[in-house]
Every structure is written in C-alpha cells, then in structure tokens.
Amino acid sequence: MAMTRGKKILVGCLAGMAIMVLAVILAVVFFVSWIRSPGPELEGRRLVHEHTDLYAELKLRREDEAVRDLLRVFLRARNRNAVAEIERKTPPALERLLPLFQYLSRSEVSKKDLDKILPMSLMVTSSKDESGTAPPLFAINLPGAGHILTIADLIYARAIGSRSDGLLVRWRGDEALYRTDTDPQVWLTIVDTAVLLSTSEEAVASGIELLRRPLGAITGTPLQSLLDEAPADAALTVAARQGGAGTLLALTAEYLPALVDMLNRNMKPQAHISAWARLESRDRLAGRLLVTNSSTVPDRPEEAKELSTYTVELMDGAVRLTLVDRGLDSAARHEWEFTLEGLESLARWAAVHTLDATISIGP
Numbered sequence: 001m002a003m004t005r006g007k008k009i010l011v012g013c014l015a016g017m018a019i020m021v022l023a024v025i026l027a028v029v030f031f032v033s034w035i036r037s038p039g040p041e042l043e044g045r046r047l048v049h050e051h052t053d054l055y056a057e058l059k060l061r062r063e064d065e066a067v068r069d070l071l072r073v074f075l076r077a078r079n080r081n082a083v084a085e086i087e088r089k090t091p092p093a094l095e096r097l098l099p100l101f102q103y104l105s106r107s108e109v110s111k112k113d114l115d116k117i118l119p120m121s122l123m124v125t126s127s128k129d130e131s132g133t134a135p136p137l138f139a140i141n142l143p144g145a146g147h148i149l150t151i152a153d154l155i156y157a158r159a160i161g162s163r164s165d166g167l168l169v170r171w172r173g174d175e176a177l178y179r180t181d182t183d184p185q186v187w188l189t190i191v192d193t194a195v196l197l198s199t200s201e202e203a204v205a206s207g208i209e210l211l212r213r214p215l216g217a218i219t220g221t222p223l224q225s226l227l228d229e230a231p232a233d234a235a236l237t238v239a240a241r242q243g244g245a246g247t248l249l250a251l252t253a254e255y256l257p258a259l260v261d262m263l264n265r266n267m268k269p270q271a272h273i274s275a276w277a278r279l280e281s282r283d284r285l286a287g288r289l290l291v292t293n294s295s296t297v298p299d300r301p302e303e304a305k306e307l308s309t310y311t312v313e314l315m316d317g318a319v320r321l322t323l324v325d326r327g328l329d330s331a332a333r334h335e336w337e338f339t340l341e342g343l344e345s346l347a348r349w350a351a352v353h354t355l356d357a358t359i360s361i362g363p
Helices: 005-036 065-089 092-106 111-117 148-163 201-211 243-253 257-265 343-361
Strands: 052-060 120-129 137-141 167-172 175-180 187-191 194-198 236-241 272-281 284-292 309-314 319-328 333-341
Touching: 052 243, 065 111, 065 272, 065 343, 120 243, 137 201, 148 167, 148 175, 148 187, 167 201, 175 201, 187 201, 194 201, 236 243, 243 257, 243 272, 257 309, 272 333, 319 343
Parallel strands: none
Antiparallel strands: 052 120, 052 236, 120 137, 137 194, 167 175, 175 187, 187 194, 236 272, 272 284, 284 333, 309 319, 319 333
C-alpha cells in the first residue's frame, strides 16, 4: 500500500528529528570526552629566554610510585585538617553532619583521585629587565585536569569577568589576563592547562609569548647547558647563573643560613649553580649540586681528600638535609651529593599551611 503524502512528510520529519537527536547526543558525548581528556603537558623550559638567570622546576610524574605515595600523604593530611577546621566552625544546628565529614576524611585516596592531579609541574623563572631583576614568573601545569581550565577561562573572560569585582580582565590579543584585587596584586592567565602568575603584568604577557615558541628556540640560551645537567627523570631541577645564583642563595639564607655561608665560601661572585634530584621514596629526595667557577682549589689529589659532610635539621629534626662534599671535578666544578629526608613530615606541614592560605584568602 503506497504511503500518502502526509505520511511521507511525517516519516521524513521523524527521521530528521531522530538524526538531530543522535547528532546532539554524539556532540555531548564528544564534548564531555574532550573536557575529561588529558590536556597538553607544558614543557617548562619554553619559559627560558636569553635574559633568564634562574629556573626551577618540580615535576611530579603519574607513573612514579614514590610521587603517588607522597601525594597520598599530603591529601590525607589535608583532608584531616579540613575536617578539623569544619568541626571548629560548624554551628550546633549542623553538628549531625560531622560524622559524614569525618568518614570522608578517612576514606582512601583512590587511583582516580591521583590521576586527576598527576602529572603536575610547578615552575618559577627570574629574569633581568632594563631596570634590574624583574618579578618572578610562576607556572602551574595540570594536564590531568583535562580542558576544564580552558572552558573556565573562556566562560569567565567572556561572560563573567566584566561584571566581577574580584578580578579585572585585560585582553592581550586573544589571551585574557586577570588581575586579583589583593595586596599585592597578582596577574594571572591560563594557557591550555597551564596557569601563569606574577606580580607583573608584563611578566605574564611575556610568558604567553614564550609558551607559543617552538621548543628549539631555547637552544643556546645561557641556562641551557646548566639545565642539560639534569637527567630526564629528575623530579627537581634548578639552574641559576650569576645574578640568579645570588637571588637563589638570598632566598635560601632565610631558612638555611649555615648552608648558604658554606656555599658562599666555595663560590665566586660570578658562579653558576645547577642542581637536580630524584624522588627515591616518598620520604627521601637525592641528587647532585654543582657550582661552576668555584673559588676552591684542591690542595691534594681528589682520591685522597677526606669528604666533608654538612647536615641541617629542620622542623625539630623531622626533616634532614645532608650534603657530602665531592670536591672539584675535571671541569673545575665543585660537586656535592645531597639528600633530603623527612618528606612525609614536610608534606603534612604543607597540607596544613596550604589550607591556612586557602582560608585566609577566602570569603
């Protein structure tokens, strides 16, 4: 029996609607999958240019079991401290909810929880401009967060930012820069899955341009040879030349004055510093510290030299930094082996203080 014209139109409309619904479903699935998929991992060395005199990077890899174990320690401590803060501030009318928060604080940190955070990289660079040392530029890379940062950046910059009292939005080309209403003011921007921060607008804008460069553009920069000292699997990498070395020691002197005094005795003013370390376990970091252009001159063959050991204890002995002086190598660089033990205690301390910082800047 032949279909009437009306039935043909109805069938055509139903088929068209079905195709449209299917297309919408596929688009939603694709969009959700894209948001949850890992974003690009930032190569921090893109932030290095010819005027950079200090670069430091902490890289936490997803496949490193020591990293995962240490992160579990940090998250457990942070959860416990968060619950303690909730208990302190919870009004009597809501005390019945406390057992739920206590249960959540005791729950195990799952593999999925860690995969949302890892891999993660923290970087800081310091450079010189025409007026001297420019404010440092900080970068945080969270590829595991997927493309949520990109979406949040788009929504806030285009729809909310102009009506917000807390952040000023300023455009540099296609990139939105945000200025916080804090003292001191902080400028930040989001590039893919990386967040750049500085007290200088120009430092953040420069960071955007540097991240858009090809990686090969840093070849031949003064810090390149120092960065090349670090192995590919290093968790911590530090490189500082001349002025940057002085800045690094000045920052360290506030916490480790005896160590800085020892290093200053073995350095010339124009010395370069490079250091790297691997995470050997969740409680121990071990690596090398090299000082180029050392002022120390060996007075006897290296193999006959008695090794000097320097030990510094922090947090009432819970954290211990040990350096073993290996003397000069064939390239006239002074070398130390170092270990940092007590990382679990350090992670618990960091969990408390990051929580305090969050509370202090919150509403």
